Amino acid sequence: MIITLSLFAIGYVLTGLMRVRSKTERFGLGFFLAFGLVGFSLFCLTSNGVRLDRNIAFVVVGLACVSLLFSIKDIVSVRIKGWWWLIVMLIGLSLLINLYWPPNTWDALTLYDFRAKLFSSGFLYSDLYQNLSEYNANFGYYVNGYPPLTSLVASLSYLLNESAMPLFTGVFATFVFLFYHFMEKYSSKKIGIVFTLILASTAIIFYHSTIFYSNLFFSASLALSSIYLFDFSKTKNKKSLLFCYLLLILSSWTRTTEPFYVIIFFLSLVVTISDKKFLNILLCIFLIVLTLYSRFTWQVYINNFNSINKLEAGMSPSSIIPAKEVVSVQIGYINGLTQIFTSFDSTIIQEIIVYVEKSLDIYKYLLFSFFIVSLSRIKYSFANVVFWFVVLSFLIMIAGVISFSITVPFWEELVDSARRMMIFTIPCMLFFIGTAINNSKDDNRN
Amino acid sequence: MKQKLIYPTFLVYFFLCFGLALVEIYKYPGVVLKFTRINYSYFIFLLTLLSILVKKPEKHKKIFKLGATIIILFYIGITLVETATFNNFVFSRFHINLGGAVNLVLIFFIILAPYYLQRKKLLDKIALIILGIWAVSNLLGTFSFASNKIVFQLRHPHASYDEKMRKDWGEFYDCMKLIQSNTPEDSSIYIPPQADVWQMEGNEYLVRFFLYPRKIIHFDKIIESTMSANPKFAIYSWGYWYSGDRKNGAWPFEKFPTKQAFFLDSKNNINSDKPIIFDREKMVNKETCGIINLEGL
Numbered sequence: 001m002i003i004t005l006s007l008f009a010i011g012y013v014l015t016g017l018m019r020v021r022s023k024t025e026r027f028g029l030g031f032f033l034a035f036g037l038v039g040f041s042l043f044c045l046t047s048n049g050v051r052l053d054r055n056i057a058f059v060v061v062g063l064a065c066v067s068l069l070f071s072i073k074d075i076v077s078v079r080i081k082g083w084w085w086l087i088v089m090l091i092g093l094s095l096l097i098n099l100y101w102p103p104n105t106w107d108a109l110t111l112y113d114f115r116a117k118l119f120s121s122g123f124l125y126s127d128l129y130q131n132l133s134e135y136n137a138n139f140g141y142y143v144n145g146y147p148p149l150t151s152l153v154a155s156l157s158y159l160l161n162e163s164a165m166p167l168f169t170g171v172f173a174t175f176v177f178l179f180y181h182f183m184e185k186y187s188s189k190k191i192g193i194v195f196t197l198i199l200a201s202t203a204i205i206f207y208h209s210t211i212f213y214s215n216l217f218f219s220a221s222l223a224l225s226s227i228y229l230f231d232f233s234k235t236k237n238k239k240s241l242l243f244c245y246l247l248l249i250l251s252s253w254t255r256t257t258e259p260f261y262v263i264i265f266f267l268s269l270v271v272t273i274s275d276k277k278f279l280n281i282l283l284c285i286f287l288i289v290l291t292l293y294s295r296f297t298w299q300v301y302i303n304n305f306n307s308i309n310k311l312e313a314g315m316s317p318s319s320i321i322p323a324k325e326v327v328s329v330q331i332g333y334i335n336g337l338t339q340i341f342t343s344f345d346s347t348i349i350q351e352i353i354v355y356v357e358k359s360l361d362i363y364k365y366l367l368f369s370f371f372i373v374s375l376s377r378i379k380y381s382f383a384n385v386v387f388w389f390v391v392l393s394f395l396i397m398i399a400g401v402i403s404f405s406i407t408v409p410f411w412e413e414l415v416d417s418a419r420r421m422m423i424f425t426i427p428c429m430l431f432f433i434g435t436a437i438n439n440s441k442d443d444n445r446n
Numbered sequence: 447m448k449q450k451l452i453y454p455t456f457l458v459y460f461f462l463c464f465g466l467a468l469v470e471i472y473k474y475p476g477v478v479l480k481f482t483r484i485n486y487s488y489f490i491f492l493l494t495l496l497s498i499l500v501k502k503p504e505k506h507k508k509i510f511k512l513g514a515t516i517i518i519l520f521y522i523g524i525t526l527v528e529t530a531t532f533n534n535f536v537f538s539r540f541h542i543n544l545g546g547a548v549n550l551v552l553i554f555f556i557i558l559a560p561y562y563l564q565r566k567k568l569l570d571k572i573a574l575i576i577l578g579i580w581a582v583s584n585l586l587g588t589f590s591f592a593s594n595k596i597v598f599q600l601r602h603p604h605a606s607y608d609e610k611m612r613k614d615w616g617e618f619y620d621c622m623k624l625i626q627s628n629t630p631e632d633s634s635i636y637i638p639p640q641a642d643v644w645q646m647e648g649n650e651y652l653v654r655f656f657l658y659p660r661k662i663i664h665f666d667k668i669i670e671s672t673m674s675a676n677p678k679f680a681i682y683s684w685g686y687w688y689s690g691d692r693k694n695g696a697w698p699f700e701k702f703p704t705k706q707a708f709f710l711d712s713k714n715n716i717n718s719d720k721p722i723i724f725d726r727e728k729m730v731n732k733e734t735c736g737i738i739n740l741e742g743l
Binding site: 114206 | 649
């Protein structure tokens with residue numbers, strides 16, 4: 001709880017320094033940025049031989065106390081009115097659940113929470129690999145299979161002998177605040193509060209606010225990234241583009257296998273090029289390069305790390321993956337797709353349709369609503385960045401399923417993974433529907 | 447004349463949907479599909495369209511609101527009763543299927559929503575009501591999930607870590623605790639392949655969480671060079687996964703004598719600490735989980 005509140009305080013001041021005006025936006029965005037800043041700092045420490053201990057946690061708390069001095073006035077002036085009470089109740093329920101239950105879901109025990117506990121007991125990455133790989137080389141490889149952002153920040157909670165679970169209530173709450181900020185900005189207060197309540201009460205999102213998985217943070221960062229891009233497309237405010245990419249980098253440092261970041265690259269280039277403002281185009285290219293650098297930093301680091309440690313563990317050189325093949329991980333997706341045209345078996349079309357149906361069963365009514373709204377406003381939809389983000393995301397998902405059906409033998413068992421992977425489309429579709437219904441004047445036909 | 451028949455016809459259809467929802471509640475979700483060959487959700491979809499197209503009298507709004515309130519309170523009540531007792535209690539006692547009860551709430555939402563969307567265009571009305579159906583289902587799902595957790599918390603405010611983990615992991619957690627208590631931290635433990643009914647005890651990453659820093663090794667992946675002087679053990683398990691092939695009985699499938707073994711019987715009691723010769727044939731169907739000392743083999 002202390003670490004969660006610390007991130008709020010630090011983030012609030014951070015966004016103040018970045019001249020973000022709205023209080024709701026500062027509470028929301030600040031938490032995400034503080035989460036990322038603290039997580040990345042801990043990564044730098046643990047990968048350079050500095051073991052985490054309580055002093056580091058105290059530094060974070062100390063920073064938070066200093067931040068509070070600058071933000072206490074704003075915090076105490078917050079008033080909860082009307083329907084906001086329902087949303088605060090939902091956040092309160094999530095917190096109540098998280099204060100009681102320990103991490104106890106499958107992936108939390110096998111990876112995220114296990115890693116956080118090891119970091120908090122002084123493990124470095126090299127220790128993780130060596131200690132776990134002595135009898136099974138897969139252990140070290142598995143534990144580094146996902147970027148460490150959520151585990152590192154959670155380890156601070158363990159250093160203070162408290163539960164790491166309230167962090168996820170923090171992610172949930174700030175996600176909701178930031179979503180409301182943009183709903184109110186682009187529709188109305190009434191629609192904003194209704195759609196925010198819908199988002200906060202969405203079963204899969206509420207559930208993920210009570211478990212130690214990386215999906216909620218990833219989905220929130222990615223969805224908000226697309227909404228900031230929408231904000232940039234409307235206001236041309238460079239800060240919005242910057243925040244879009246900062247959130248995209250955070251999503252990449254939470255989960256790295258999902259390729260949806262390329263849609264943000266593509267859409268931001270389209271927006272900036274169509275603006276014809278050279279500085280914005282340059283800024284966009286710079287941010288793309290920065291995002292790619294941050295993604296590859298992690299992948300190159302971990303592949304080099306795995307390579308070195310496999311050599312030290314006495315494994316044969318043929319089993320080592322050279323660092324230069326990191327790029328092929330990304331190209332692998334393209335290879336998988338081109339295989340479709342050379343080896344695609346039409347008999348699996350039905351299996352793919354069944355798989356996609358099962359994966360998207362919890363989304364179908366929302367998707368239906370999304371398409372009705374978009375088809376009734378063709379011009380508005382085609383000019384809307386969030387619309388294209390959703391459509392291209394589902395197309396990539398289907399392309400990924402087709403690719404997996406060729407390359408992964410047990411692909412049909414991964415329905416739940418696909419379902420969780422697409423959580424980020426929920427706030428995007430809600431945002432689009434809420435703003436389209438309130439705003440569009442063109443193509444509003446029966 | 448035609449105009450006068452439209453609303454009554456709609457009401458008849460509304461009561462039909464309500465009746466079918468009651469059938470699904472009493473029997474099971476999917477019974478309508480079985481007997482009519484039409485999925486119940488198509489009835490709901492048609493009701494949605496009709497509710498938007500048919501003009502309903504303003505004076506009936508209060509009646510529908512009263513109905514909605516009663517149904518919502520009913521749903522909250524049965525959900526709380528279910529969470530306060532056990533899964534399927536409401537069905538076993540009152541023959542009310544909780545999953546089917548959601549449809550009752552949705553029906554009233556579909557009836558009431560058009561009253562509040564009168565200024566919207568037709569396609570927007572359809573989109574918003576479908577969105578509303580999705581949102582209401584989610585809200586009820588969230589309520590059900592949260593109440594399940596909170597009721598347990600209220601009934602067990604001082605539950606220990608073990609009790610909380612046992613709630614979600616059941617007997618598998620007891621199995622891991624047994625192994626943890628009866629093996630030294632520097633030991634190596636063989637686990638079954640992750641297949642059939644051994645999806646949990648055969649998952650090396652899952653087992654590692656409970657037994658770390660013990661070394662976890664798949665029995666079919668023994669590397670001679672890693673066999674050290676450390677004590678070696680093997681999990682004995684009947685298999686905790688809910689589905690899969692159990693034709694070979696408990697794992698390990700081999701029969702061999704050992705110095706010492708500890709087991710959980712079918713009532714989750716630990717047997718005595720007397721040394722036991724591991725005789726697989728005598729143990730099938732009696733013990734669910736155990737730890738076998740392989741030292742000296």
